[in-house]
Amino acid sequence: MDLKGKKIAVLGAGNLGIAIAQGIVEENLTEAKNIFLTRRHTEQIAHLAKDGFVLTSDNLEAVKASKIVMVCVQPKQLPALIDEINPVLTADHLLVSVITGVSIAEIKELLKIDCAVVRAMPNTAIAIGESMTCICAPDHAEHGIAVQQIFNALGQTLLIEEKMMQAATVLGASGIAFFMRYLRAATQGGVQMGFHSEEAQLIAVQTAKGAASLILENQQHPEVEIDKVTTPEGCTIAGLNEMEHQGLSSALIKGLMVSYEKIKNIK
Ligand SMILES: NC(=O)C1=CN([C@@H]2O[C@H](COP(=O)(O)OP(=O)(O)OC[C@H]3O[C@@H](n4cnc5c(N)ncnc54)[C@H](O)[C@@H]3O)[C@@H](O)[C@H]2O)C=CC1
Numbered sequence: 299m300d301l302k303g304k305k306i307a308v309l310g311a312g313n314l315g316i317a318i319a320q321g322i323v324e325e326n327l328t329e330a331k332n333i334f335l336t337r338r339h340t341e342q343i344a345h346l347a348k349d350g351f352v353l354t355s356d357n358l359e360a361v362k363a364s365k366i367v368m369v370c371v372q373p374k375q376l377p378a379l380i381d382e383i384n385p386v387l388t389a390d391h392l393l394v395s396v397i398t399g400v401s402i403a404e405i406k407e408l409l410k411i412d413c414a415v416v417r418a419m420p421n422t423a424i425a426i427g428e429s430m431t432c433i434c435a436p437d438h439a440e441h442g443i444a445v446q447q448i449f450n451a452l453g454q455t456l457l458i459e460e461k462m463m464q465a466a467t468v469l470g471a472s473g474i475a476f477f478m479r480y481l482r483a484a485t486q487g488g489v490q491m492g493f494h495s496e497e498a499q500l501i502a503v504q505t506a507k508g509a510a511s512l513i514l515e516n517q518q519h520p521e522v523e524i525d526k527v528t529t530p531e532g533c534t535i536a537g538l539n540e541m542e543h544q545g546l547s548s549a550l551i552k553g554l555m556v557s558y559e560k561i562k563n564i565k
Pocket residue numbers: 309310311312313314315336337338339357370371372373375378379396397398419420421422471472
């Protein structure tokens with residue numbers, strides 16, 4: 299979908315809403331003046347006015363002016379928001395929900411009209427065009443493809459079944475935090491070995507980027523790349539085996555599963 303000239307309402311300009319808006323502008327999909335950012339207290343996002351975004355606490359104004367409505371509030375804030383915008387929503391609106399754990403059927407129950415609803419699950423790297431965004435649109439395949447085209451410009455995308463959205467949230471959206479924690483720990487290890495923290499962080503971060511790029515470009519199994527690094531009797535296999543004795547893979551998988559269980563009771 300070509301966003302040029304189209305108005306977009308981002309309802310709930312918090313961490314993710316702002317990141318999406320910044321990504322859209324960064325990747326030249328449209329100009330900031332076409333994006334309404336709503337928040338109940340706009341003074342907290344006043345710094346974004348200089349970038350050209352339209353800031354308002356008036357959700358109705360934003361929805362009336364826009365064709366695409368991105369709903370970016372917390373799950374518990376959704377019913378009140380939909381209640382508020384119901385009077386101005388029309389069948390021509392395209393609603394894109396990034397909200398965790400709320401199904402399309404649940405959203406449609408809150409709506410007074412039958413507009414297209416698509417769920418998208420990006421992550422905060424969308425601000426720099428590097429998101430992994432999973433999308434589902436069980437009732438509106440053509441809208442799902444249109445929304446996918448938007449997110450394609452903001453990283454990689456995957457159209458998935460709605461039943462997989464919770465797993466996509468843990469792996470792709472929460473995943474940013476999980477990888478950040480690895481980077482923090484690696485940096486701390488680097489400092490303990492004698493690097494200044496900025497040096498340690500650069501080495502850890504560029505190495506993580508290289509590891510991810512190897513997999514993305516070569517489409518190999520991670521173990522194939524690991525085998526290339528682990529010199530016999532070398533330091534890599536010694537460290538790797540100790541990490542596994544300490545439960546690295548197990549801790550990661552257990553963390554993912556606790557996160558996945560939590561989504562089921564998130565509202
Ligand atoms: N933060 C992330 O990395 C990701 C978040 N999500 C989902 O995106 C949604 C937003 O998450 P965050 O941005 O982290 O939360 P947040 O709390 O930073 O942002 C929500 C914003 O909505 C505003 N808000 C609440 N009710 C409003 C209303 N009626 N009108 C206008 N603004 C209103 C709040 O003041 C807040 O600034 C959540 O449902 C979350 O599950 C999904 C993927 C990634």
